[in-house]
Amino acid sequence: MGNTTGDELLDAQQIRDEFGISPSRLSELLRDRETTGCPEPDEVEGRRRRWKRRTIAPFAKDYKESKRQLSGADPAHPLLAQLPDTLLSTSQVGKQILGHKSTSTLLAWLVDSPGYFPEPDVVETTSGGRKRRFWQVATIVKWLAERPGPGNPLSKARATKTSAPLDEGDPEELIDPKQAAPILGYGSHLQLNRAIARGILPELMEPDEVIQGRITTNRWKRRRIVDLARARREAPSSSELAERRLHAALEALRTAGSAAASVTIAQLAQAHPGHGSVVAWEASLAEARRELGGTR
Template structure:
């Protein structure tokens, strides 16, 4: 014979009780830590005092349902603004935090910059975007760092001299048309092959560093191949 265990009957919610237990009034709010708040925890806590920083913002929209109940709505920006300003334990961010300024372009040219410092100079919003651009060959000028630092966790961080970063930023800002860039790359590749003891040793990285802002690694490879074909035909 199989015995079935029936679930315990639900207890009716008493007046003034929330889904997680009795609503509290006085004695300190568990969400804000304020003794002046009338708490309906786990609902949003409202403070009596208008000047209390824990007091929640007034709703942006108040609608009345067909049943006569009021429906209050807040815009996301209103809530985020309240979270950023309230001093309670729910806000873990420091109010005195300041944004780190990007390194000035007129600093010591030999200073070593990491990708977090180089990103704003090159017009990238984050160092992650800059690292992706370097990895994908968009910035072959930075394929070879001036220094690689490995931290205690084994993560390597590349460093670049300020002059390289600044020269690249200026070249990218003053870049001519794509047609003219292609002509410049081809001329640079032809000159490098003529000057090299072995034309096959001419690399994308060397040309990109000598001519910053002239194109991606793919564009340089195409120019090198064209220069080699031109040299072969001339012979």
């Protein structure tokens, strides 16, 4: 067996094998180190980072213990990347987001521990007299960020740091993901970054400024973020959005003329904020090209 002293250097793969923290998760923890407490690497060679065992082991053990206490709650679940006023069922909240085996735990919170978990935003009664409870995405995101007890997956420091700023401000001011996330209804900048990476927010694929350093940070003009937030809150039905996307794509292709091949998803999404994901825009643009007899 190799060196296992405190000075032994471990890379991301070795940390995964020994402590169960994936390289991608380790990168996220390091990127958000101000609130996660993840230590800086002891050695950096290009893109390779290595930590001394004495540096990373205490943090990794504490992290694993905190994960054990989370009861499976997932603050970055794809369901939470939807519009803030989207309604989630008891099953979606209890089983998929909180990781419970059944909804009985969530329902018990409402009855036995009033004030611990938020009351449903909508309650419907079926013809058989059974109650159906629904929570808005924004309600669950807020609770996950502020939930009491050791199971809170987000630190109090982060909850305070990402408290929603006022929409008012200089429209040309450049703001980073931590400032943009609460305006758009996300519980953290990590959720926002994941939504952008998954193509949910094509409007933000092209930032107004990129700050290069040990950590690359995108920044956007405040007006773009505020316009997108308003558009998402006022979004019409999915069928109407599809019609608007197709109309926008047709107009863009006609305006571009012989340069129609240069029309991009990012251009369309920025010109029409809140109109859909990358996948939705791709389908509309493809349909528009077919309608005009063009080729992609």
